[in-house]
Amino acid sequence: MPTKPGSESIRIRNLSRVLALLHRRGPLPRAELTRLTGFNRSTVGALTTELARLGLAYETEAPAAGRAGRPSPLVHPNERVAVLAVHPDVDAVTVGLVGLGGKVHRRVRCNAASPSVPETVNITKTVVGSMASALAAMDRVVGIGAAVPGLVDSSDGSVRLAPHLGWKNEPLAAALSSALSLPAWAGNDATLGTLAESTFGAGIGQDNVVYLNGSASGIGGGAVVGGIPLSGADGFAGELGHTLVRTGGLPCHCGRRGCLETEVNLAGLLEVLGLQTADLDQLEAAMRTQESPGLRETAGRQLDLLGEAVVNFVNIFNPRTVLLGGFLGVLWAFDPQRLQNIVAQGAISGLGGSVDIRRAALGADLLLVGAAELAFAPLLARPAPSVPGLAETR
Structure with a gap:
């Protein structure tokens, strides 16, 4: 049966809405997703089933609430779908592995005095290499987000000016992407911290x-x-x-x-x-x-x-x-x-x-969670299967 015009875009938009709710609010019963989205129960069931098929969500049995009848299944964001998060600063480069729902699986801080962009990239590669076991436990790594103390061009992830680091017109996102074979984004650290606290904190x-x-x-x-x-x-x-x-x-x-x-x-x-x-x-x-x-x-x-x-x-x-x-x-x-x-x-x-x-x-995880939001944004906007490469760790 041919697909109706526009039905594919509607399906993607609906998947996006449900996945975004799970990501930002954590595990939710199907009944609550029905209430929050305004979709009917069968639509929510179909969407959560598809998100599970895509490896982006999973369901567990909800705890008994003291009411008769079968409890609504609890739908979780798949925290094993993750991104790499990077925060360079004048005294260290911090690298994290952050899953859907804002779960920080690993955080590694490497002391470094005013690291350059090449040094930041090399430290990130080294840390990622040391995370082999953590990466192997992930279902998917979809990208890299970087939180930078400076002015960042959001269109291409280049750092216009980070005066404390001595960076000017540095293509940080492109350098990280090339080094780790993953799409990468960069943004201002304080802006991303605001986003993280507003979303998860x-x-x-x-x-x-x-x-x-x-x-x-x-x-x-x-x-x-x-x-x-x-x-x-x-x-x-x-x-x-x-x-x-x-x-x-x-x-x-x-x-x-x-x-x-x-x-x-x-x-x-x-x-x-x-x-x-x-x-x-x-x-x-x-x-x-x-x-x-x-x-x-x-x-x-x-x-x-x-x-x-x-x-x-x-x-x-x-x-x-x-x-x-x-x-x-x-x-x-x-x-x-x-x-x-x-x-x-x-x-x-x-x-x-x-x-x-x-x-x-969010404490020490704050800027990593904020940076991760940059890399999760395309997935949340258009849930889709992963691409080959480091994005598939097992």
Whole structure:
């Protein structure tokens, strides 16, 4: 029987809708998928069966809910369909293996001082080579996503400018794709962190959120206003680290003085702790166990200046929630009430008193999960069988 015109595109669109729900919300009963999509039960059954055939989902028996009758099957995203995620920064290159549903199977951090693009690619290849057993456990690896602390052209994944890394007009996505024989994408790390927290973390279900991420290379961020992520005319919105917080302060690479990311920085915390480098867990442990007058002074000053910036963001965006990721989350945890008080007292018209300031939920996995979303996007938009190559690991 011939296919009706347009029926194939409708089928793909419906598959996409169901897979996206599973990816972003986790396992769902068929009955809940029916409610969320508005499709009838037979359509949902056909779609989940096809997603299972494509290796993108699987079903288990739902736990008994105390009601008579057969429970609705529980449909899961196949977490063994995965992508490689890469985050280069001035002190390390972190590589992860992330499955559908945002599940991080592996995360490997390799110390590296301001790695170049070739060094980033070589480190990624080496780490991927060491992940042989984890890759063998996957059903499919569909691509690579990279989160970069800089301005990235989303059309081709080239890095226009990453000043802390010394990169300018570097074809990062193309280099990763060539080295690993997988399609690759790249984006700004703070923008991807905002996406990850909004999809899988503390920003789920919130329509008005400001997100700030602090890393060794500086501070970036993003804002979701009325449920819409603000991207800007060229996709470069979110350079919140260049908000002025101290007139005549430290010089910034952008040419100004007193920017948030020059006054509030990881290097200052590491110095007072006597550390050269540290991941987030190590930083938090050190700040918790090595409390000293010097640490209290440095952390307090940074919290005060961070508060000045957050007051500005509250006045501009009127968020319900401010999420702090990276070392900013660790800094907040050192004295959460101090920051909350600054914002409550400083924002206009009492706006700061109703703002919930909290730590991003995804921790060290945040930017890997965000980077993975770039590589999952084509699959979610058009579920389809995999291509040969590294994409088929078994």
